[in-house]
Amino acid sequence: MIQFYHIPLSFNSRRIWVALLEKEMSFEAIEMKLDGDQFAPSFLELNPFHHIPVLVDHGFRVIESLAILDYLEAKYPLNSLSPEKPESLAIVKMVNMVTVNELVPAMNPLSAKALGMREVGEEEFKKSQEKIATVLTFFEQLLGDKPYFAGEKLSLAECVLGTVVTLFPLIDVSLDNYPNLQNWLTKLNQRESFIKTAATPEMIESFKAKIKAATQKK
Numbered sequence: 001m002i003q004f005y006h007i008p009l010s011f012n013s014r015r016i017w018v019a020l021l022e023k024e025m026s027f028e029a030i031e032m033k034l035d036g037d038q039f040a041p042s043f044l045e046l047n048p049f050h051h052i053p054v055l056v057d058h059g060f061r062v063i064e065s066l067a068i069l070d071y072l073e074a075k076y077p078l079n080s081l082s083p084e085k086p087e088s089l090a091i092v093k094m095v096n097m098v099t100v101n102e103l104v105p106a107m108n109p110l111s112a113k114a115l116g117m118r119e120v121g122e123e124e125f126k127k128s129q130e131k132i133a134t135v136l137t138f139f140e141q142l143l144g145d146k147p148y149f150a151g152e153k154l155s156l157a158e159c160v161l162g163t164v165v166t167l168f169p170l171i172d173v174s175l176d177n178y179p180n181l182q183n184w185l186t187k188l189n190q191r192e193s194f195i196k197t198a199a200t201p202e203m204i205e206s207f208k209a210k211i212k213a214a215t216q217k218k
């Protein structure tokens with residue numbers, strides 16, 4: 001049996017959750033609470049860096065979400081989420097790396113501000129918005145008029161970028177200037193894998209309240 005340690009609000013773990021559902025795999029989802037579960041000795045044995053997601057496949061442990069996705073694709077090729085054509089594969093990898101290395105860091109100040117985690121200066125805020133616009137312009141062109149980044153079929157690019165972009169409303173980022181991405185996201189949000197793994201408004205409110213309480217304590 002595959003065990004999948006996660007929290008529903010994390011896009012790092014949601015990308016795995018969506019992939020497991022899209023691949024129609026059976027797995028046991030183990031929901032963690034990140035106010036302490038991650039420091040339990042039994043979990044630190046699985047991931048000494050105390051992060052979710054973690055995947056354990058019949059005793060074989062994998063950490064790091066992108067490594068987990070690659071493992072799943074190599075080990076369970078059925079319902080593949082990796083295109084065969086080298087150009088399409090390069091696009092999927094680019095989307096994933098640009099999401100993790102460019103988009104997510106650029107979103108951090110906006111998330112910090114939206115959640116009241118810390119003061120964010122005007123200049124830092126503006127720079128983040130500009131960086132996000134650069135990334136979105138790149139993705140808009142890369143997607144073009146294809147239904148999915150790899151072409152006709154959904155791929156890991158949708159698992160990785162799609163689960164990040166669904167958080168945009170929370171940080172006031174709009175896709176109005178990016179019609180290709182907007183259509184793409186509308187389609188993704190109608191898929192069972194995205195519906196099933198979406199955070200509920202209650203989860204979001206409870207997360208915000210926790211952040212607020214933690215910030216006030218400081």
Ligand SMILES: N[C@@H](CCC(=O)N[C@@H](CS)C(=O)NCC(=O)O)C(=O)O
Nearest residue numbers: 010012038050051052053064065066
């Ligand atoms: N690079 C890691 C990042 C994982 C990560 O940052 N996980 C966060 C939740 S989104 C976490 O577990 N935080 C709790 C902690 O570090 O104690 C991945 O892609 O798997």
